[in-house]
Amino acid sequence: MDFSSSSINFEALRKKAFNGRWATIPDGVIPLTAADPDFPMAPEIISGIADYLKDGYLSYGPFSGLDEFKISVSKHFNLRKHGTLAANDVLAVNSAAQGMFLVANYLLNPGDEAIILDPVDFLFKKTVEVCGGIIKLCKVNTLTAAIDMESLEGLITEKTKLISICNPHNPLGKIYDKEVLLQIATIAEKHNIWLMSDEIWSDIVYDDKDFHTFSSVSDYAAQHSFTVYGFSKTYGLAGLRIGAVICKNSAVMEDFIEKSNFNSTIEGVSTLSQIGASVALEKAWYWVEGFKKHLDYNRKMATAIINNSSILSTTLPEATFVIFPKITNGLSGDVFAKIALEKGKVAIVPGVERWFGVGAEGHVRICYSTSSELLEEGLNRIIKSF
Template sequence: MFSNNDINFEALKRKAYNGRWATLEEGIIPLTAADPDFRMSPVIEQGIIEYIKDGYLSYGPFSGLPEFKKSVAEHFNTGKNGSFTPENVLAVNSAAMGMYMVANYVLNPGDEAIIFDPVDFLFKKTVDAVGGNIKLCAVDSKTGDIDLEMLVSLIGSKTKLINICNPHNPVGRVYSKEVLIKISEIAAAHDLWVMSDEIWSDIVYDGIEFNTYSSVSEEAKKKSFTVFGFSKSFGIAGLRIGAVLCNDQDLLDDFTEKSQFNSTIEGVSTLSQIAASVAIDKAKPWFNDFLAHLQSNRDYAYKTLSNSGILTPNFPEATFVIFPKIENGMTSEAFAQHALQKGKVAIVPGSERWFGKGAEGHIRICFSTSQEILAEGLDRILKSF
């Protein structure tokens, strides 16, 4: 399972966009966008088929199907130390949409939001989209350690929001309960909102405990939103399904209304919600095998790059990306272009566009593919220099 024989390359070349197989010339290996090369679990496919057998695709409840909300709440409560009720869950069109909705709800034009540097570009993009201003808080590009003193120093009269990426993309750090408590104390002391993007929270290695942000303290439950999605864990990115969770029901109800999720203006595909519910409820055996494969790939990539002299890897605790440091003096963009042109491998440069200024001197490599493809891709990159 999860070998080359389990990948339908012809399907990927037709369907895998976003910098992957369908967008690249023949012969190029994409280790780019964080999206699995493997087909979704057959039980998800079967769940979709069963749902549409009676021929009805009617409107669902505006805030989400009961089975979706129940599945997501239980998923967080059993695996992430959460304490959510189904009513604490709002179905949204992807985690990215959830991030935008939170920024839009919390920030007025000119308000400030603190985000990590480096971090995935969507954090900056969603704050920019609502007219907010960004303050960058440094995290260590190898370990993901947050400069908490810097975090406090960035807070001013216009600061309204702290954005957390946990587990961290692209570094792969899982933040401990102790670190999250400190953040919650800082937020409470300055009456700030917190948004915790936890889309990677299923893909955690070595049995490390994951704590959803709102669970770590009473302060964390107040003025916080949790964002989740299904594209990483279950390979259903094209269904655009995610969730926003909030322990304060009055707050979530206000958020839902102001986000226009109380009418047919908004709302999420019922088919996507069914697929997500089935993924959580029935695809865990598939996912557990997938996670074991990813951990093996993580270990392989770390060992291969550690011995290269060209790239010095971090050791991700989570996610299926690795974020090595470039050791030959090239810029991130130049290194990525070289790997593409000489090695025929597409990777993501650690440029400001994708991750912020703190990412320079690194590249991001996605390893949610077969070990054969990963080995070939890494070999091509290293031999191209």
């Protein structure tokens, strides 16, 4: 496996990589923005999709997802994340982002309150707002991602219906271990609140750290939580729009499927996307291991370069392939990112409320899922811009 610049098809990226990346930027700019790999997917995924098409049929699939997809996801969580899932605990959805919206829409009525972390990816806030819910922000330490459990419980009122967490955390790159998850589950049980855990980053974990899917930490967590998972980060399948919602409470899952319009032709996921995701889980883990070794090198290099500068400082991410350094030269995230783009020709994401919440100010997010050569050049361009 080759994760150098020579393995990247820049011509293809400039045609296909949108969302603030190669297809949307001027020539000469390096995008370290949206969390999407620059590398082509594992060859087994390509051949698996091609094999599925050989007979010439793309017929309707089961409303809740293909059996092979649901089995592959449940096996993956059971083998690598301490899960105890059955295939019927899994619903195929059109991306992890849609999964987050469906869960919020199912659990919240207008005026209901949902607790989310601050900072955290903007989708947590967006999905609550779309459902007419009221957001309560639980501040986390931007160095450690630590959650003050007293502060979390203090946000709970009679209107609180949902606590949502991001594990591993985007953009802080931290893992919430079993002990922390159990503390959250205990608070939720005390107040009879449902939980959602976004675990789209749970495959990109370093130093052999243990990861526990939320439903594994207690009986209450198993019966009162939804887990959201996706394939865009680990396998580079963002364009397939494929994800999963997981719930071990069978009665709730049946009701969720019905009320989310999957028992009809209104909702549903491309069978081709499900095949691609299933093949990824069954045959491409070796590729993920190679990718993680490359990312491990990149995260350490990025941390060293950043901390040797006079304008940024950071901690080493435990997971994900994004890093969230603090700006040390007094500039705002917006201004810093603008200078990096205009002078350094590097696109990064500013730490502003729109993207990560009010607690993100004074930071920028840098994605390092590119070649080591491009990453080093991009970081050095940023530093030389100030």
